[in-house]
Amino acid sequence: MPNKSPLATAGCLLAAFLMSVPATSLAGGNGQEKKMSLIKRIVRGFSAIDTNYIEPQHYNFTAMVQTTFNYDIYRLKGNSGQTVTLSPDIAMKLGPYFGWKWFFLGYTFDLRHFGFSDGGRKREVSFSIYSSQIGIDLFYRRTGSDYKIRDAYLGDGIDASRLDNVPFDGINVGITGANIYYVFNHERFSYPAAFAQSTCQKVSCGSWLAGIGFTSNSIDLDHKKLQRVVAENCHPQEVKIDSGLMFRNVEYSNVSLSCGYAYNWVFARNFLFCASASLALSYKHSRGYTAENIDRGFNFKNVNIDCMGRFGLVYNNTRWYAGASAILNSYNYHKSRFATNNTFGSLNAYIGYNFGLKERYKKHKR
Numbered sequence: 001m002p003n004k005s006p007l008a009t010a011g012c013l014l015a016a017f018l019m020s021v022p023a024t025s026l027a028g029g030n031g032q033e034k035k036m037s038l039i040k041r042i043v044r045g046f047s048a049i050d051t052n053y054i055e056p057q058h059y060n061f062t063a064m065v066q067t068t069f070n071y072d073i074y075r076l077k078g079n080s081g082q083t084v085t086l087s088p089d090i091a092m093k094l095g096p097y098f099g100w101k102w103f104f105l106g107y108t109f110d111l112r113h114f115g116f117s118d119g120g121r122k123r124e125v126s127f128s129i130y131s132s133q134i135g136i137d138l139f140y141r142r143t144g145s146d147y148k149i150r151d152a153y154l155g156d157g158i159d160a161s162r163l164d165n166v167p168f169d170g171i172n173v174g175i176t177g178a179n180i181y182y183v184f185n186h187e188r189f190s191y192p193a194a195f196a197q198s199t200c201q202k203v204s205c206g207s208w209l210a211g212i213g214f215t216s217n218s219i220d221l222d223h224k225k226l227q228r229v230v231a232e233n234c235h236p237q238e239v240k241i242d243s244g245l246m247f248r249n250v251e252y253s254n255v256s257l258s259c260g261y262a263y264n265w266v267f268a269r270n271f272l273f274c275a276s277a278s279l280a281l282s283y284k285h286s287r288g289y290t291a292e293n294i295d296r297g298f299n300f301k302n303v304n305i306d307c308m309g310r311f312g313l314v315y316n317n318t319r320w321y322a323g324a325s326a327i328l329n330s331y332n333y334h335k336s337r338f339a340t341n342n343t344f345g346s347l348n349a350y351i352g353y354n355f356g357l358k359e360r361y362k363k364h365k366r
Contacts, residue, residue: 049132053188055200057354058318058361062099062197064352067092068108070124071346072143073150074173076221077339078244084226085151086171088143097352126346130196132186135211137179141344147171154230154239162233170222170229173342175331179308181211181258181278189264194274194312197321197352201272206263209278213256215331219340220249244338252333256282256306270317276310284333304332322351 049056073087097106123142129135147168152160183191185207193201223246230239260278267273283303307330314323328345 048187049190049199050187053201053203053205054190054193055202055318057198058358059354060100060356060358062097062352062354064097064099064106064197064350065094066097066106066108066348066350067094069093069347070344072141072173072344073342074147074171074219075341076245078242079337080155080242080244081153082155082242082245083151083153084149084245086147086168087150088146088148128195130192130198132190132192133183135179135181135183135191137177139175139177141173141175143173149229152230154234154241158234158237158239160234163230166229166233168226168229170225172218172220174218175215175342175344177213177215179211179213179258181209181260183262184208184210189262191262191274191276193272193316194264194314195310195325197314197316197323200270200316200318201264201266204264204266206261209258209260209262209276211258211278211280213258213280213282214253215256216251216253217331217342218249218251221245221247223247247338250338250340252284254282254284254304254306254331256280258306258308260308262310270315272312272314272316274310274312274314278308280306280308282306282331302333302335304334306331319354320352321354324349 070091070093071087073085075083075085077083091110093108093110095106095108099105123140125141126137126139128137149163149166149168152163154160183189185205188203189205189207190199190201192198223241226245227241230241258278258280260276262274262276265273265275281303282305309328310325312323312325314325315321316323324347326345326347328343330341330343333340
């Protein structure tokens with residue numbers, strides 16, 4: 001469960017209000033009453049399900065504790081084939097969450113930097129909405145400067161293994177984006193059952209997905225520092241970083257259309273495993289500034305394939321739930337002068353408790 005923004009929180013509260021307030025109390029006049037009733041039906045339509053396949057949420061409130069491991073890998077490739085792969089150490093976060101109907105709010109603490117530092121200006125905010133029909137992902141990431149060189153290829157005959165796990169604080173990466181996707185078989189397949197624990201999948205089922213997305217990215221690289229680190233660790237060999245890696249800033253954005261498939265496998269009572277994969281055809285536009293402070297020859301507009309995967313394992317008996325989920329994103333940019341791949345995601349483990357039985361289930365119980 002990710003952190004929520006104020007705007008998204010307001011939207012969730014409005015949706016929950018429209019679902020819970022009787023239509024007759026929404027307006028005084030018959031005309032307005034009919035309009036508000038229509039809005040209420042539309043909102044409820046986003047969560048329409050076939051109860052032969054999906055068990056709806058029985059409770060109004062939930063409390064949860066979640067541990068999150070974030071990972072980030074960045075691979076840069078120059079025009080001569082030199083490559084440098086960088087990533088920070090995996091960050092572990094822990095925090096509480098509280099939910100009411102569609103509204104879910106929480107906060108996780110970075111245990112490595114708790115109370116001491118900001119982890120090199122690291123900032124990560126993500127937010128997701130899961131309804132039966134539509135899913136929305138919003139993310140904002142500023143990765144900080146605590147990277148390490150994990151792998152490098154600097155040319156034939158050059159021993160680059162001495163660069164493995166060498167700290168490098170000369171790179172800062174930022175990505176801001178949004179994805180929205182539609183679940184076609186939404187009445188029988190439940191994304192929330194796997195990733196929001198707000199329903200339970202009773203019978204195995206799958207669905208095709210389609211969506212659109214937008215991302216804005218930036219890379220700031222201190223190529224002089226990279227050259228110095230390479231020279232210090234590869235001595236006495238003389239290594240020259242190729243011109244494709246000698247840039248100070250690249251900014252790029254893309255618009256994408258995606259298509260994928262997701263499947264919920266109910267392998268035992270109250271247990272669920274979900275696997276989801278999507279491929280996105282992305283149009284990318286970028287501008288970069290070279291070491292000479294010019295952007296000549298460094299603009300590119302091209303189409304690439306990006307991908308996203310989701311995996312979830314859940315136990316949910318409607319009262320207690322526990323599980324783990326993984327989300328993986330991969331963005332690719334390729335041109336003869338410069339290429340990059342950014343793969344990032346998170347692994348979540350959680351345990352939670354639902355309470356405040358809804359009125360209709362109280363009646364059924366009695």
